[in-house]
Amino acid sequence: MLTDPRQFLFDLFSVAVDAVSAEKCLPPFLPAPSAHGRTIVIGAGKGAAAMAKAVEQAWPEKLEGMVVTRYGHALPCRDIDVIEASHPTPDEAGQRAAARMLEMVKDLTENDLVLCLISGGGSALLALPAEGISLQQKQALNKALLKSGATISEMNCVRKHLSAIKGGRLALACAPARVVTLLISDIPGDDPGIIASGPTLPDPTTCADALGILHKYRIDVPENIRQMLASGASETPKPADHRFARNAHHVIATARHALLAAAEAARAAGITPYILSDDMEGEARDTGMLHASIARQVLLHDQPFVRPCVILSGGETTVTVRGNGRGGRNAEFLLSLAIALDGLPGIHAIACDTDGIDGSEDNAGAWCAPDTMSRATALGLRARDLLAENDGYGFFDALGDLVVTGPTRTNVNDFRAILIL
Structure with a gap:
């Protein structure tokens, strides 16, 4: 009774909640360490710190890297830096973290392994606007999207096309290193390319799609953003791009x-x-x-x-x-x-x-x-x-x-x- x-x-x-914790879900999906290169850990999301800690506890060799998580969601890690930033509205801390992440993965070789840890919230936390867009413009657009009733898939489509790091661009910055992405999904349907706006996954959506979403929800944007989308200048890398060929991804926890x-x-x-x-x-x-x-x-x-x-x-x-x-x-x-x-x-x-x-x-x-x-x-x-x-x-x-x-x-x-x- x-x-x-x-x-x-x-x-x-x-x-x-316990069933989808990083500690329980992540270790079975870890790849083998690189035999001749470095292992770099990067990541973003509300679960990023717990994922980084789970990697450190299970990884047999030396690690380096950084992840960014929401204010108040950090955990102490031994070798991986944990940075806090704002969610759901991006801030300068997230912008600095995203720029630092891109710098960290420069000049890698094909022998190196990048382990990318992604969870929900990563889209706002990796706040690096595309060239010609200000952080203030991105913040205003993000607030408008959150109030509009747009689905998370629609919001992330727009975000991908106005970012210097999302929509697969982070993976291209890591090339020719191999990228293995582990994801905790906050997306209905668990499409890995939508989780946190898919920083390491190719993107099948287009600038025209993003523009259509803004029109659907009657969201006014500055002329520079509208022009960028209308011209296709901020198009994302697509699934056929050969630079994704050696990469892998695994959705490790879902609803x-x-x-x-x-x-x-x-x-x-x-x-x-x-x-x-x-x-x-x-x-x-x-x-x-x-x-x-x-x-x-x-x-x-x-x-x-x-x-x-x-x-x-x-x-x-x-x-x-x-x-x-x-x-x-x-x-x-x-x-x-x-x-x-x-x-x-x-x-x-x-x-x-x-x-x-x-x-x-x-x-x-x-x-x-x-x-x-x-x-x-x-x-x-x-x-x-x-x-x-x-x-x-x-x-x-x-x-x-x-x-x-x-x-x-x-x-x-x-x-x-x-x-x-």
């Missing part, structure tokens, strides 16, 4: 791995798990309404699943920002879910980002329970008004129902679990 639904859901989240681990833990606790999807996209509030509809059908009719059960899903939703509130996509999802369920008994839920940071806030996500709406009403909280203001954080903070974990140093995007008793 399950006596503490909240602890059960938090345990599932903890198991999911599916996290959900499978959580499902196994639920089953061990006597609760039947059902994984809806590991790559859900779309507006967070719409996804919340969809999950509420499924949970309601299960509760009232034992369809399509029989109670007790837990519904699991992952992916990366988006938030089109229209209000002035605080909130990440998981808080927005959960507030929408709570409104749609409106106090139905027996339904508890958690929604968190596996990196421990929901958007740019200090929480991983939040909880909701059958009494969420009644407690909110007692506090004078107007749930629908707060949703309209994109203030899921404010709603759950007032209830004391934020989930705060601190940085997890991995990132396979959203984790959602809905327990139906």
